[in-house]
Amino acid sequence: MRIIVLLLSLLSLPYVLSALIIDHTCTDITQIPESAVLAAKDSLHIGYGHTSHGWQITYGMDGLVEFANNGGKGLSLPEDIFAFNNGGTGGALDFENGDGYGDGWLDHDCGYYPNWVNETREYLDSACHSDVNVIMWSWCGQVSSTYSSGNLWDHYLGPMTQLEIDYPHVTFIYMTGHVDIENDADNKAANDSIRSYCRNNDKVLFDFADFDRHDPDGTYYEYVHDNCDYYDSVGSAVLGNWGIEWQNAHTVGVDWYETPGSHTQPINENQKGYAAWWMWARLAGWEGPAGVEESKKTDNRLTLSVNNSINITTSNRIDLSFSIPSDGLITIDAYNSAGIKIASIFRGNLSAGSHSCGWNRKGKAGIIIIKLKHSSGTTSVKLNCL
Secondary structure (H helix, E strand, O other): OHHHHHHHHHHOOHHHOOOEEEOHHHOOHHHOOHHHHHHHHHHOEEEEEOOOOOHHHHHHHHHHHHHHHOOHHHOOOOOOOOOEEOOOHHHOEEEEEOOOOOOHHHOOOOOOOOHHHHHHHHHHHOHHHOOOOEEEEOOOOOHHHHHHOOOHHHHHHHHHHHHHHHOOOOEEEEEOOOOOHHHHHHHHHHHHHHHHHHHHOOOEEEOHHHHHOEOOOOOEOOEEOOOOEEEOOOOOOEEEEHHHHHHHOOOEOOOEOOOOOOOOOHHHHHHHHHHHHHHHHHHOOOOOHHHOOHHHOOOOOOEEEEHHHOOEEOOOEEEEEEEEOOOEEEEEEEEEOOOOEEEEEEEEEEOOEEEEEEEEOOOOOEEEEEEEEEOOEEEEEEEEEO
């Protein structure tokens, strides 16, 4: 039967063996061959649950259809090649997405636990969804609070992992939450924890927040809000809006296309739409341009996270993962809640990329802030050590 063939095909895809990280480096829509788009439409049956911020991916995919039909980005492909609908009728991609206000599985996003988990099970257990082989949920605004309350594992990463075990024929796409300048530290720590877990455990990740921090030219914005406003630091005045600035410097209909802009600017939704198709193509077996594995690319962010993705710990051993965007000296120190340094964890010169180290806190308890300093900036993670 058709579904059996599809499942066997999906189980043999490359992403099963290594992490697949979809970020701002996966947005060159001109690099995706027509054959890869057709393969995705032929083999994928996708369920996508979300509330308002999650519309950014759907709006990006929707606007891409007409943009490509009109030759945007110099594309010359069959008409409606990027079309999608619920059921995959007319040769479109089979893509069912919720508006966050419907019935059943469309009601919530990842921030509403256990709703999203229960709705996933109900959705996949329904006979009418027996062909679904890809599930994706977005975050709205709760990733920071889920992390700060110590529930990132129990309410998200753990349930996702259990769903993968219980439904081995389905690919579950992990996602970071959108950026939030008002909860900058917890937001960064939460998203870095999700990234670290996905890289270390060979998951598929759509790095939503990474798009919020990069314009199409690859410029990185350390302090940024979900509408693309950027700042010098937390609490400072708005310096500008990278989305509006980029759009004003480029031609609509040629370099970018209009979208409704759910909490953000159209160009950000464009980028997420491009990347969504990059991901569908990769899931359908495309190896990417020149055989480049997204998960192997050098991380160009300054990041710091605690392994196992929890911020409440009883363990004396603290294992850290971090990345630096360029070669140079880094220091990692621990501070108490009063800002007094209580330990030097690491000091040395390292090459650009991802690294790890450990620290024995030797019974030090309470709120501990671990801070990494590099020439490109400073980042930190907060732990509640019991």
